[in-house]
Amino acid sequence: MKIWNDSAVFDRFHPRLFHERGDMRYYSIENVRSQELVVMPDPPQWAMLWGTVFYRSRAFAGTCQRREKSDFLAIEHVREGQLLFRQDGRMYLVEPGDVCLMLPGHCHEFIIDTGSCVKSSLLMVGPLLGDMLERTGLAGSDVLSGVDGGKFEAILDLFRELSADVGWNAAERLGCLSFEVLQLLTHRRTVRAVPAELRKLLDYMESHLEEKLSRELLARRCGCSVPALIRLFRTSLDSSPYRVLTRLRMQRAVRLLVERELSVKEIAARVGYDNALNFSTEFRKRYGVPPSAYRRRFCGM
Numbered sequence: 001m002k003i004w005n006d007s008a009v010f011d012r013f014h015p016r017l018f019h020e021r022g023d024m025r026y027y028s029i030e031n032v033r034s035q036e037l038v039v040m041p042d043p044p045q046w047a048m049l050w051g052t053v054f055y056r057s058r059a060f061a062g063t064c065q066r067r068e069k070s071d072f073l074a075i076e077h078v079r080e081g082q083l084l085f086r087q088d089g090r091m092y093l094v095e096p097g098d099v100c101l102m103l104p105g106h107c108h109e110f111i112i113d114t115g116s117c118v119k120s121s122l123l124m125v126g127p128l129l130g131d132m133l134e135r136t137g138l139a140g141s142d143v144l145s146g147v148d149g150g151k152f153e154a155i156l157d158l159f160r161e162l163s164a165d166v167g168w169n170a171a172e173r174l175g176c177l178s179f180e181v182l183q184l185l186t187h188r189r190t191v192r193a194v195p196a197e198l199r200k201l202l203d204y205m206e207s208h209l210e211e212k213l214s215r216e217l218l219a220r221r222c223g224c225s226v227p228a229l230i231r232l233f234r235t236s237l238d239s240s241p242y243r244v245l246t247r248l249r250m251q252r253a254v255r256l257l258v259e260r261e262l263s264v265k266e267i268a269a270r271v272g273y274d275n276a277l278n279f280s281t282e283f284r285k286r287y288g289v290p291p292s293a294y295r296r297r298f299c300g301m
Contacts, residue, residue, distance in 0.1 A: 001098045001143045004084060004091035006255075013064040013111055027066040031112070032059045038160050044171050049126035049178040054156050059083070060116045066109035067102060073124045073133070074102035075181065076110070077152055081117035085110045087142045099144040099152075099185065104129065114254050114294075115287050120156055124178060132179075136186040144185060155181055194236050197222055202244070209249050209271050215241055250286050253279070257295045264291045 015027035036056040043050035052072065067074070076085075077099050085092045085100050087108040094100055094110075102108045133139040155177055162170045162177075194202075201222045205213060218241055219229040233241050249271040256267045268279035280290045287294055 001095060001145050002093040004086075004093045007086075007091065009084060009113055009255075009258075010086055010091070010109065010111060012258075015064045015066055023069045024071060025068045026070070027064075027068075027109075029062060029064040031062040032057050035118075036160075038163050040159065040163050040174065041171070043126070043175075047126060047171070047175050048128040049124065049132065049175060049182070051159055051174065051178045051181070052123045052125055054120065054122040054159055056118075056120045056156075058116055058118045059112045061112050061114050063112040063117075064109065066107075068107045069105055070102070071104055071125070073104055073129060074100075075122045075124065075185070076100040076102065077120045077147070077149060079118045079120060079149065079153075081112075081115055083110045083112050083117045083119070085143060090142055092143045094143055097145065097147070097149055099147045101138060101141055101144065101185075103133065103139065120153060122156065122159075122181065124181070126178070132182055136182060138182065138185060147185060151184055152181070155184070195232070198232055198236055202248075205245060206248055206252075209245075209252055210269065211272065213245055213272065246282060246286075249273075250283060253283060253291065254287075254294075257291055260295070264295075267291065 013029060015029045017025060018028040019026040034055060034057045037053070038055070039053050040051055043052075076094075078094050078096055080096055082093060082095050083100075085094050085108070087100075087102065088106055092100075100108075100110065130139075158177055159174070162174050201218060204221055205218070215226050215229060219226045222229055222232070224232070229241060233239055233244060237244060253267055253271050256262055256270060257264075262270065264280070265276045268274075268276040271279070273279035273282075280292075283294070284290045
């Protein structure tokens with residue numbers, strides 16, 4: 001998860017009103033292939049917390065979903081790719097392993113700006129929902145890192161197994177599974193903090209993407225040796241300097257392509273590639289199409 005500061009990308013999307021009920025409004029631009037959809041039985045009167053629907057899907061670039069004052073909690077677990085998420089004006093880049101909490105009564109939206117995103121979603125309701133969110137501290141959270149994604153997916157599989165059973169035991173188990181989900185989100189793994197010197201280095205990298213940023217240069221900027229730099233990236237970001245730099249360059253390239261002011265060759269130079277062919281190869285590896293095709297497909301040029 002990364003804080004996102006560019007609201008302009010959200011403003012490019014204009015979803016249409018899809019559903020309205022009371023104060024709740026749901027807007028959508030769909031570019032989604034559903035992989036699995038399970039609707040749970042209606043909750044019994046005694047149910048204090050209940051998972052109503054879960055689905056697994058792959059959403060493609062151009063997808064936008066916006067909800068205003070919904071009466072349920074939507075839990076979105078990103079498994080592959082990434083999405084941009086905004087809740088009450090706070091914006092995030094959500095990456096694999098992160099979980100978005102679309103809180104009841106709030107205004108939130110997500111968009112797939114590039115590529116595609118595979119995610120699992122669970123909707124929850126119940127008279128104890130608001131109190132549980134407050135008591136666990138989840139009511140103050142937008143995006144969670146460190147959630148045990150494998151366990152979350154396993155709980156969804158249990159929901160599926162019980163969805164066709166209307167017996168008392170199944171209903172009781174479904175209620176318990178709903179509580180288990182919130183416990184899982186609350187007692188997540190401790191997220192490693194990014195050291196201050198690494199945050200400064202990442203800021204430097206973002207502001208100098210057009211330059212030759214070798215490992216030796218980055219190590220000097222960070223005041224350490226190259227092996228120590230590699231260990232720092234591995235322990236703090238689960239990545240390498242090269243992979244992080246490439247990701248930053250590709251994200252900048254996408255923004256420049258969308259702005260439509262520069263040629264592909266000029267964009268390659270702006271993000272640190274002397275050879276436009278090498279840039280196009282790396283871009284295609286990440287987004288599935290070369291930069292020129294991406295611009296035509298997603299930007300109308």
